[in-house]
Amino acid sequence: MNQLDPESFLHASLTMPVADVRSPAEFEAGHIPGAFNLPLFDNEERARVGTLYKQAGRMAALELGFDLVGPKMSEMVRTARRMTPKGEILLYCWRGGMRSASMAWLLETAGIRTNLLTGGYKAYRSHIRENLVTRRKFIILGGMTGSGKTLCLKGLKEIGEPVIDLEALAVHRGSVFGAIGLGPQPTNEQFENELFKELQCFQPEEMIWLEDESRQIGRVYMPEIFYQAMISSPLIQIVVPESVRTQVILDEYAGLEPTSLIRAVEKISRRLGGLTTQMVIASIDEGRFRDAVELLLPYYDKTYGHSFKSRPEQPVYVLDLTGISVSGYPDAIIKKKSSLVQYRGNQGR
Incomplete structure (x- = not known):
């Protein structure tokens, strides 16, 4: 078996299957993107082994582990063979200890070459935290709700x-x-893992486009160091007509289930105010989605304005897209970026 540090392991994972030998619960909480779960123990078995280790010591836990794994060994080998057409696999557990070593012994015995992650998943997570924004350049695309940022x-x-x-x-x-x-x-941990994987797709000299977001997206949070890098990066704020914004929102949301839309409106009722909330809900109930959007836009415009006040140091460059078709937005944004890069380059001389 071969030992690889996190950077070498991730490079090898581009062309080789990766097996996470931790329990399914650990895998669901967070795993290396692209890995498949080949657990040595299921959730209940892991709990039993852990409890016995605390109560009776290492040898008793080992013996129980042997008893639990023994009947499953042939199936583990068959699964690994299905996933390794070239006869070689990458393995990791939590700390690069007994679980991955045991699986490696089994697979090596069955003729499958194995490569282990030194320090396990814990070392991978440390590698992410240390390298998340190292030598990265970002350019942020901003604009009020419905500006078509995601489409752009x-x-x-x-x-x-x-x-x-x-x-x-x-x-x-x-x-x-x-x-x-x-x-x-995804879990917050898995979101960070996927984000790191995306970052690794680009060269350090490239300016990576990101959409202007708050640190929290639904229930997940961007890593603080990543968010701080975002809000200190140049932002191109696109300005589009309100009629375009309304249509963009309608295209995305009007076909969704009305009851879910109404429940969402109720969550912001205190900030909307009682009368506006009632009017928005009535509009959705009656299928007047355009009216609902027009009632909601002032609330979102105010919220967006507040977000800028919280980061006054961020360099912002306005791009008015009035009179340009939505399909032409990306080309206009590229031209703005080019002039911005040239301008900032001249400033740095």
């Missing part, structure tokens, strides 16, 4: 710009309506 990011990505879609990683659109119609959000 997709367009920028299609023409080859380096883009990370934070809302896609968080499985949330970033507002009180953000979870409607989407799947469950």
Whole structure:
């Protein structure tokens, strides 16, 4: 078996399958993106072994572990073979200890070459925290609700710009309506893992596009060091007509389940005020979604304004897109970025 540090392990994972041998519960809490779960113990078995270790010591826990794993060994090998067409696999457990070593012994005995993560998942997490924003440059795309920022990011990505879609990683659109119609959000830990993986796709000299977000997206939080890097990066604030904003919101939300939309409105009723809340709910009930959007926009505009006041040091560059079709937004944004990079470069001379 071969031992790899986190950086070498992640590089190898680009071309080799990765097995997480921890319990399913540990795997669900957070794992290396792309890994599959090949647990030595299931959740109940892990609890039993841990309890016995505390009560009767290491040898008693080992013997129980042997009893539990023995009947499952052949199935573990079959699973590993299905996942390793080239006969080689990467393995990790929590600390790079007995669980991954035991699985490595089993698979090596069955003729599968193994590579272990030194220090295990714990070392991987430390590696993430130490390298999350090292030598990274960001450019932020901002604008009021409905400006089409997410659509613009997709367009920028299609023409080859380096883009990370934070809302896609968080499985949330970033507002009180953000979870409607989407799947469950990842754990905060897994969000960080996926974010790190995305960052590794780009070279240090590239300026990576991010959408302007608060630190919290639904139930997940950006790492503080990453968020601070975001809000100190240049921001291009796009300005679009209110009619366009309304249509963008309608395209995204009008087809969603009305009851869910109403529940979301009720969550912000205190900030909307009683009368506005009633009017928005009535509009949704009656299928007048455009009216609902027009009633909600002033609330979101005010909220967006407050977010800027909380970070006065961030360099902001306004880009008015009035008169340009939505499909033309990405090209206009690229031109703004080019002039911005040139301007900031001249300032630095």
